[in-house]
Amino acid sequence: MGLQLERNEALAHEAISHVIQKYSPTGKRIGWMMIASIFIEAWDLYSISFLLIFLKQEFHPSALMLGFTAAGTQAGAVVGALIGGWLSDRFGRRKIFLSTMVMFIVLGLAQAFAPSMAALAAIRLLLGIPLGSDLAAGYTYIMESMEAGKREVMGNRWQAMFGIGEVVSIGVITAMFGLGVAPHLLWRIGLGLGALPALALLLLRLDLPETSIWLIQKGRFREAKAVTLKMYDDPLDMLPDTDVEMDKPKLTDFLRDIMSDRTKRRATIFSWVASWAQALEFSTFAFYLPIMFVLVGVSGIVATNFLSMGIYLIAVVSGLVGPQLLPRIGQRRLSIYGFSIVLVSLLVAAFAIESKTLWLVPVAAAAMLWGHYWDAENVMTIPSMVAAPRQKGLATGFAYIHNKLPAFIGIFLFPTFFGSLGQARATLFTAVFPLVGLMAAVFILPEVYGYVEVRSRRAGLATVDVAEVQP
Template sequence: MDTAIVRNEALGQEAVEHLQKKYSPSGKKIGWMMISSIFIEAWDLYSISFLLVFLSAEYHPSPLLLGLTAAGTQGGAIIGALTGGWLSDRLGRRAIFLGTMVMFIVLGVAQAFAPNMVVLAVVRFFLGVPLGSDLAAGYTYIMESMQPGKREVMGNRWQAMFGIGEVVSIGVITLLFATGINPDILWRVSLGLGAIPALVLLLLRLDLPETAIWLIQKGRFREAKALAGKMYDDRLEMLPDEDVEMHRPRLREFLTDIWQDDTKRRASVFSWIASWCQALEFSTFAFYIPVLFVLTGVSGIFATNLLSMGIYLVAVVSGLVGPQITPRIGQRKLSIWGFAIVLASLLAVAAALATHVLWLVPIAAAAMLWGHYWDAENVMTIPSMVAAPRQRGLATGFAYIQNKLPAFLGIFLFPSFFAAIGKTQATLFTGVFPLVGLLAAVFILPEVYGYMEKRRLP
C-alpha cells in the first residue's frame, strides 16, 4: 500500500477511536430516530398477521399463497439488507436512509390498491427492500453516533419498538373491525396506513447529518472535522484540514477482518446463529398466534385481537426491560435467559394444546414473547458493534439477512407445515430453535458489552 495512504489510514483510525469515546448531545436523538423506523416495519409485518383471516375469507388462497403474501416483505428485506448495507458504506448512511423512506411511502400506499393476492404478494416483496435497507443503515448510525455502553442499550431497543408497532397495529385493526367496516376495505386501509408514520419520519430525517466516522473513512477530513466540531465540540486536531485518499476495502476483507479476531469471530457467528433461531421461533409460532387462537377455539376474531394486544403489551414491557438490564447482566446472559424462557414456554404451549387446556395457551404465549424479545434484542446490535467502521453497513446488512431469510421461510412454509403435522406437533418442533440458540449463547458468545474496536491497519 502507498506510504501516504498508510499514513492517512493511521490518522483516520486515531480519529475514529477518539470519536468512539466522545459523547454527543445529538447522538441520543439520532439513535431514537433510527430505532423509531422499526415501528414502520412492525406495523407492516404484524398488521398482515391479523389481516390474514380477512384475506383468506375473501380470496380463498392456497396455504403457499397465504404464506407468500405474509412473508413477502421478509423476502424483499433479504435483498434490501445486503444491498442497503453495502450502499450505505459506499454512498453514505444519510442517502440510504432518506431513499428508503420514499420507497416505503410509495409501496406502502400501493398495497391498499392491490386487485388480488398475487399482486399484493408481489408489492409486499418489493416493499421489503427498503425495510431491509433502512435497518442496515440505521444500525450504522447508532454505532457511529453514540459511545460504547450507550449504543448497545439503544440498539437493543429495536424489539421494544417492534412491540409498540404491534400493539398500535392491533389496536387500529380492532377499532376498524368494531366499527363494522367491510373486510375488503379494512385490510386495504390497515396496510395503507403504514405510509403515514413513514412520511412523518422522512420529514424528521431531512436535516439528519452524515456520520463523522463515515466521512473519516472516506478521507473527507474537512467535512468530518466540521461535523465533529458541531456534534462533539471537538475539531479532531489530529486530522489535516484537507481531504485525502484512503484505502478502499475489497468485499472479501469483510469476512477476513471478522475471522482474524477471536472476539469478532465468536460474536458474529453467535449473532448469525441466534438470528436464525429467534426468527424461526417467532415466524413459525408467534407470528401465527391470531390464527392459532381462532383455529384451536381459544377465542373468536374480536376476542383474539384483544387477547393478542394484551400479549404484545407484555412483550413491549419485556422489550423495555431488556435494554435497561443489559448494562448489569451483559449481552450474553440476556441471550441465555431469553432462549431459555422461550424453550420452556413452547413446551408448555404444546402440552396445553395436547391436553386441551386452552386457557394456558395465551399465558404461555405471553411468556414466550417475553423471552423472545430478550433473545432477539442483541442479534443486530452485536454484529454491527464489533464490525470495522468502514464495512459496518455491509456487516449489519449481512447480519440482517440471517434474520430475514429464516423469517421468510418460516412465515411462508409454516401454514403448510402446520396443516401437515398438526398444531401440537408443529409447536413442539418449534422448540428446537430456542434450544439451539441457548446452546450457542452458552458455548459461543463472549461478553461484548462496552466493546470498542481497535482495527489493524491493512
C-alpha cells in the first residue's frame, strides 16, 4: 500500500510539473480575478482611515477603541488566513472563494447598521475572517493557474490593486462629503458600499473551475484531466483515467518541506520577516496619514482627502511599475530598492515634522508609499510560489498571518503611541521597520524569480530537483 501511494505521488508530481509550465488565457483571467478581490479589502481598510474622524465625532471612543475598530478586520484576517489556507487545501479553492464573498457581502452591509462603536468593532472583527480566507485561496489560485514567470508578476500586482482601492474610496468619500451627506450617514454608507464590488465579484466567480493541480493532488485524476483539457487543451496523457488514493498532507509535512530545502527556507523566512516590516511601516505611518496631515497642520479635511488621493495615485503607478520591472531586476532587488526608499523617506518625514517644514511632509509620504508598494509586493507571492503544491493554501495562509498580525498591532496601538511620543519621534521610530526589512532582503532572500519545483521519478520514488529561472 505504501509503495502504491509513493507511485501515485510521483505520478501526480510529474503531471503538476507539466501543467505549471502551460499557458492558458483562462489562467490569466483567473489571475486578474484573484487580484481584483484585493480591491474589496483595500476599500474596507482605506475607507475606514478616512471615516475615523466621523466615528470619533459621533461616538467619542477612547484611543484604544478607535484603534481597535480600525484594526478589527486585520485581527479577524489573522484567523481567516490560517483557516482559509487549510480549508482551501482540504476542500478546494473554489468552495472557499465563493463562500468568502457571501460572508463579506453580509458582514459588509452589517457595518452600515452598527448601533455603537463596540458593535462596529465586533462586526469588523468577524469581517476580517472572509478577507483573510479569500486572499489565502486567491494566491493559491494564481500559483496554480498561471505559468512560472507570469504568476509571480501577477501576484506582485496586489499592491497596485490596494492603491486603486484607496483612490476610489477617497474619491467616493470626498464626493459624499462635498455633496453635504451628514457625517452620521457618511460613515455608514462608506463602509456598507464595500458589499457592492463583493457582489459583482461573486457573480463573476460562479463559473470558476477548480484548479487542476488541486484535483491532481487529491487523486481526482478524471476531473483534473477534464479541467486541463478545457484550460490548456492538454489531456494529461501521463495520468490514468481513474481516480487514485493519495496521502493526506499534514502540518508537519509543510514545515518539514520548507525547512529541508535551503532556497525554500530562506525565501519563506524572508517573507515572514518582510511581512512584519512592511505591515508595521504602513500601519503606523501611512495608514494614519489623513489624521496626521490634519494634526500637524498640513491641510484641512477636504484638502487632506485630495492630497491623499494624489499621493495614492503615485502609489498606484508604483504598484504597476514594480511587477513590470520584476523580470529585469528580480524579487530580491525589488525588495532592496523598496525598503531603502521607505527608510530614507521616513527619516525625511520625521525631520520635516520636527522642523515644521510642512510642504516636505506630503513629498516624503509620497516617496514612502512608492517604496512601500515595492517592498510589500512579493511578501505573499514568494511563500506561495516556493511551497509544495499540496501545501500552497496553508503556506499562503500562514504567510498572510505575518502580514495581518503586525497590521493589527500597528493600527491598534499607534494612536496611543503617536500621542505619547509625538508625531516626529513616532515617525522616526517607524524607520526601524524598513531597516529590518532591508537587512532581511540583503542577507536572507535568495533570488527566486521564475522558481519552479521539478520532481523526477527515480526507482519509482519522487525526488526533488529545484530549477531557478533567473531574470
